[in-house]
Amino acid sequence: VARTIDELAQLSGVSRATVSRVINGGSVSEKTKRRVQAVMGETNYRPNLAARSLASGRSNVVGVVMHIDPHLVFQDPYFGQLMQGMSTALADRSAGMMLWLGNRSKEETLGTILSMGLLDGVVVTANTLDDPLVDGLLASTLPTVLVGHRKADLGASYVDVDNVHAADAMTTHLISIGRRRIGYITGTPRNVAAADRLAGYRRAMERAGLNSHDLVVVGDFNAPSGAAGAGRLIDLGVDAIFAANDSTALGALETIAGRGLRIPEDIALAGFDDLEFAVQLDPPLTTVRQGVRQQGAEAVSNLFQLIEDPTGSPRRVLLPTELVIRQSTVGGGSRR
Amino acid sequence: VARTIDELAQLSGVSRATVSRVINGGSVSEKTKRRVQAVMGETNYRPNLAARSLASGRSNVVGVVMHIDPHLVFQDPYFGQLMQGMSTALADRSAGMMLWLGNRSKEETLGTILSMGLLDGVVVTANTLDDPLVDGLLASTLPTVLVGHRKADLGASYVDVDNVHAADAMTTHLISIGRRRIGYITGTPRNVAAADRLAGYRRAMERAGLNSHDLVVVGDFNAPSGAAGAGRLIDLGVDAIFAANDSTALGALETIAGRGLRIPEDIALAGFDDLEFAVQLDPPLTTVRQGVRQQGAEAVSNLFQLIEDPTGSPRRVLLPTELVIRQSTVGGGSRR
DNA sequence: TTGTACGCGTTATCAT
DNA sequence: ATGATAACGCGTACAA
Helix, strand or coil: CCCHHHHHHHCCCCCCCHHHHHHHHHCCHHHHHHHHHHHHHHHCCCCCCCHHHHHHCCEEEEEEEEECCCCCCCCCCEEEEHHHHHHHHHHHCCEEEEECCCCCCCHHHHHHCCCCCCCEEEEEEEEECCHHHHHHHHHCCCCCCEEECCCCHHCCCEECCCCHHHHHHHHHHHHHHHHCCCEEECCCEEEEHHHHHHHHHHHHHHCCCCCCCEECCCCCHHHHHHHHHHHHHHHHHCCCCEEEEEEHHHHHHHHHCCCCCCCCCCCCEECCCHHHHHHCCCCCEEEEECCCCHHHHHHHHHHHHHHHHHCCCCEEEECCCCCCCCCCCCCCCCCC | CCCCCCHHHHHCCCCCHHHHHHHHCCCHHHHHHHHHHHHHHHHCCCCCCHHHHHCCCCCEEEEEEEECHHHHHHHHHHHHHHHHHHHHHHHHCCCEEEECCCCCHHHHHHHHCCCCCCCCEEEEEEEECCHHHHHHHCCCCCEEEEEEECCHHHEEEEEEHHHHHHHHHHHHHHHHHHCCCEEEEEEECCCHHHHHHHHHHHHHHHHCCCCCCEEEEEECCCCHHHHHHHHHHCCCCCCCCEEEEEHHHHHHHHHHHCCCCCCCCCCCCCECCCCCHHHHHHCCCEEEEEEEEHHHHHHHHHHHHHHHHHCCCCCCEEEEEEEEEECCCCCCCCCC
């Protein structure tokens, strides 16, 4: 029944300073240390975080900002997995986590975060080109790590995958299996990953001397846009479709099958993400796997390094992706 | 460039107390109030939460505890939707949210939460019969609201749906369309909702004078267990299957269709949750809809009431459910 | 209406 | 190794 460090000190017969030392690891004689710890166990005393944070300037609490429409955020498995990765990494460091989703405007969210005062740092998803929230965080004194990054973020610490490279590799794969008219369905405009993947597709096409000019249709990372986009591309006579993500590919698959075309014989199909359902599609979907949980864990690790040494140079981490080749581009064709 | 309230006071030419009053709403002359606010705008001063919390005892931050295996938590749309509801309700009150998932043991999680010191209260999901985390939270002085509840939680504030009633209603619906041998696939053993739904099924069966004794098979809320359970029930010659949730029903549907049986002509099928995919199944699934987002919002609202008046009697809220009748139990049958 | 002074629970500095 | 004592930034009686 000791609520404050003073009570605990009195019960242990030592000064408050000594108790603080046994908690935080100062030099204390083995004997008194044991006595204090004994009393601590009996009274199940717990240091107050607010006070500790005020005095020491550190709280062991970090902020996580995923400024996405709350009705959509957990629709896309990406964000759930990202949270898992961060949550686990934070728990491993017995650190706490404050969470902000996209309920208020970015400006308001920025304001609340900056006024917390007790956060040791922040991990924020950076997926749109213009983002005052990310800009504000980076401009503040709060240690900040980005998940994803814009061109302008060269001075910041971030964790990302090389979307350009991955999309290039996938496109090259499609070319290598003999496809020439490869259509592309983009992700949401102004989204960084979407822009990078498109760039990778274009780069591979140009390198192979293929025309990509009029084979690009705009999507929004969701299945309906994939269904619509695939229809337009089929009319353009493509022999392969590369969708900006698996959800888009799912929509495309339905349109292709609906028109009685065979995958991959008539049209090869590829996605991006390797979501759970990708392997269960008919035919199983060729796609790009990125370790989202690992990205979350890496972001946390990165942030803690930044907190330890705020002056060091920015830590830019590019995690590897993996080409997962399944029957939607090569092999036995449809099971139907 | 004012970091503390003292600096801001100096710049405004008033005392720190006056500044505090214009921030927290004490009696201040309109004139000085305006002046202080002007300076506040220029210097974009932000009060420090740790200090504020230490001095006032309130932080405007609440804890959210969903002690589920982090690899599973966002697999089930339930938890994502619950978070959305809470996140939105908290943002509406400009309150912050600390999140704990099931990374550590329940005892460890309990310890960390209790030692935060700055939480105004906690919302915790209560879905297993024995839960030291929930017990510990309820035994503490921290205002706590449960999402879901055990029989033992009669003294606690909680938000839940009446699973017994809803399952009873669904079973009664199946009886009303002429089914007599109605099989049931349960949810995870020791899960509260699973137990309540099973009880509701049994109650309705008994009231109708039907045998439910040997028509119950154990599942775990996931599709594979539904597929297996449906197989066993079909062998028992059922004319209807009620699954503990939609995922389980999904598995059951595959088994039924795989055996060449028609839904609902040969076997009527019902689920629970009304997840997004329920309406897109073939045939569309009859199920029970519960407003999960609303439950989250209600839990937050409940918690804030509890914080305002900790002495008041516990607030037990049962949210309504809705029977959603689709073609898997009545009407045109399969589209296949 | 405004200012003074104390307390919130901890860490950290400085003697001892 | 231990103990005073001063911060940390803010809220709030109390006094003026």
